[in-house]
Amino acid sequence: MKIDREFYRRDARVIARALLGCVLGTRIDGGITRGMIVETEAYLGVDDPASHSARGRTARNSAMFARGGTAYVYLIYGIHYCFNVVTGDEGTGEAVLVRAALPLQGVELMRTRRRRQPRREADLAMGPGRLASAFGIDLRLNHADLTLDERIWIEPGEHIDDEHIVATPRIGISKGVELPWRWVARPPVDSGASARVRPGGSPGRDR
């Protein structure tokens, strides 16, 4: 079951929060991969200097000005793809960058798509470039309609309570840095554990 159009026709910050716990799915070349979204960032239109749409429409960012529910995929640093969910009405230029997901289905396919194997399975799609790689997302999916396209979609997921979500400033930007428009779903168990000092030497890098 896919999320319908009305969901995407809201403020990018509301949708960024609401997408946590939802399930991203792709079917590329016959292979299905699915994962739970755990990290997002909101980017607004002309009033948000960190947004790709702030300085107007270009060939690269044109999908960002489509109606809510459209996929915006772009190449960053000449190497990595980033997957965004366009939000709001047509012409607004708002989107949500999907930064991380927990693998649920097609884990082996995700591994074959990633050059290097992460130590933990949970890290397969941690970070926007890794997520796009693991899910097989590239420029072919730019402009795809998430409510209709057979290759990429988002399903409703489990509700994540506010106490398990942290809002922080966005990553890797130089303008609008103070705005807390990044949302991260914490693992259920972690509180206090990071304050503890780990004894002994690190097992170190094998290999």
Add this chain to the structure above:
DNA sequence: CCTGCGATATTCT
């Protein structure tokens, strides 16, 4: 665990 740095396409100055 943490930090620093190179790779490289698109856009803007």
Add this chain to the structure above:
DNA sequence: GAATATCGCAGGC
């Protein structure tokens, strides 16, 4: 030329 919504590797602790 310079900057950019990043990642993986190298090296130190």
